């Protein structure tokens with residue numbers, strides 16, 4: 001695969017300029033702060049509550065913004081112009097994702113701080129969040145590539161929100177309804193399990209399993225996004 | 237030897253049950269400006285999309301710059317061509333200059349390429365304007381600037397001047413000729429027969445899925461001429477005479493000795509006439 005830092009940087013800079021002038025979408029980055037401050041003021045300080053906000057951020061900021069940016073490029077035919085240029089699939093997908101990755105990382109760091117959440121192992125948590133961001137970016141890309149307009153794309157991220165952000169809550173029902181246990185394998189649920197484990201010195205093997213599940217989801221989503229992108233290069 | 241820039245052999249394109257191109261063949265030599273003409277919906281844009289790997293033909297062979305057209309998908313071949321179509325979009329929130337900057341970086345061009353491209357389309361004064369504030373003709377010119385910025389070997393222009401005023405149109409014709417002089421082959425579609433005639437070395441007429449006529453404009457005019465002339469007399473009478481008719485010469489010399497001829501004109505068809513004859517339709 002041919003990757004060019006110059007092209008990636010050019011696409012990143014372009015996206016940054018567009019994003020900073022697109023208030024309808026950039027306003028979304030403030031949503032998690034409000035939620036975090038609210039939880040903080042209420043004195044809610046459980047891991048579940050922290051991750052309610054964090055998983056919401058991943059869906060409403062990471063996946064939502066990414067899907068809107070991709071859908072807007074499709075709607076205005078600029079994605080086709082990029083595809084007709086020497087920028088490779090990797091250049092375009094990495095370039096277009098790096099802005100949302102940076103934004104997500106900053107927003108999540110601030111949200112964690114505002115929540116008053118002090119993880120026992122910051123490094124492992126940061127790594128887990130980074131993997132999660134990549135996963136939600138890929139899911140956002142899929143939503144953006146599947147839909148034709150920004151409107152459709154923002155609606156398409158709603159199921160993502162419901163499944164991945166609220167999915168882990170179903171786990172509480174798993175004693176009554178064993179089927180709800182499936183939710184444990186959601187990347188968002190694994191993120192919570194991992195975070196809880198970090199507080200109680202979880203065995204390395206379980207940390208590894210949580211990462212493996214999250215990385216598995218991420219690879220699958222990236223592959224689907226790439227295939228979908230290749231299909232969008234033609235009109236057939 | 238002149239190498240072919242584009243070779244299309246028996247290309248067919250069907251969308252489901254609808255056949256847009258039935259059996260199209262033509263060759264474009266390197267260095268040519270080639271006009272692809274035809275009524276709306278005849279498949280001109282479809283052909284450009286096949287040649288630039290945005291569509292795959294149902295049957296037949298299309299070669300671009302010596303390679304199967306589908307290879308134009310590869311990023312290493314994309315810098316070799318430039319394209320302007322109605323699905324070439326710009327970033328509305330960015331300025332003209334910012335739009336071009338993105339692509340000059342993607343093509344790895346020096347900063348001067350932006351200035352040259354803006355000069356090419358006569359938009360130097362509008363460089364700081366946001367695309368969302370531009371007129372239709374200005375947007376078309378920015379898109380053209382982007383298509384020519386990297387001085388490609390091959391340029392696809394799908395109705396490049398459809399929204400332009402005569403002054404800008406002429407400015408762009410001059411620019412395209414200069415680009416062509418430096419070796420760029422140009423594949424152009426247009427509904428403007430004057431444009432085809434002033435710009436193109438050769439043209440092809442596409443109708444109902446096939447190329448119905450192809451050649452140099454002058455040669456086609458000769459071929460489609462009915463070899464007649466119109467003689468207008470002082471009296472206001474008009475006579476149409478066949479050029480290869482002996483009796484015409486007699487009549488002519490008679491009128492000449494009477495000094496009664498006001499005007500003589502050979503009836504060569506225009507490209508527009510040929511278009512209508514070939515397609516059996518009016519310009520759309």
Ligand SMILES: Nc1ncnc2c1ncn2[C@@H]1O[C@H](COP(=O)(O)OP(=O)(O)OP(=O)(O)O)[C@@H](O)[C@H]1O
Pocket residue numbers: 235236251254256274275276277278279280281282283
């Ligand atoms: N993706 C597609 N799916 C189905 N039909 C299509 C598709 N693209 C084009 N067509 C059809 O193919 C035919 C040729 O379209 P095309 O756009 O190539 O015409 P054109 O010669 O460029 O017309 P115009 O001069 O109006 O631009 C039309 O009937 C059009 O409806």
Ligand SMILES: [Mg+2]
Pocket residue numbers: 280281282394
């Ligand atoms: Mg067309």
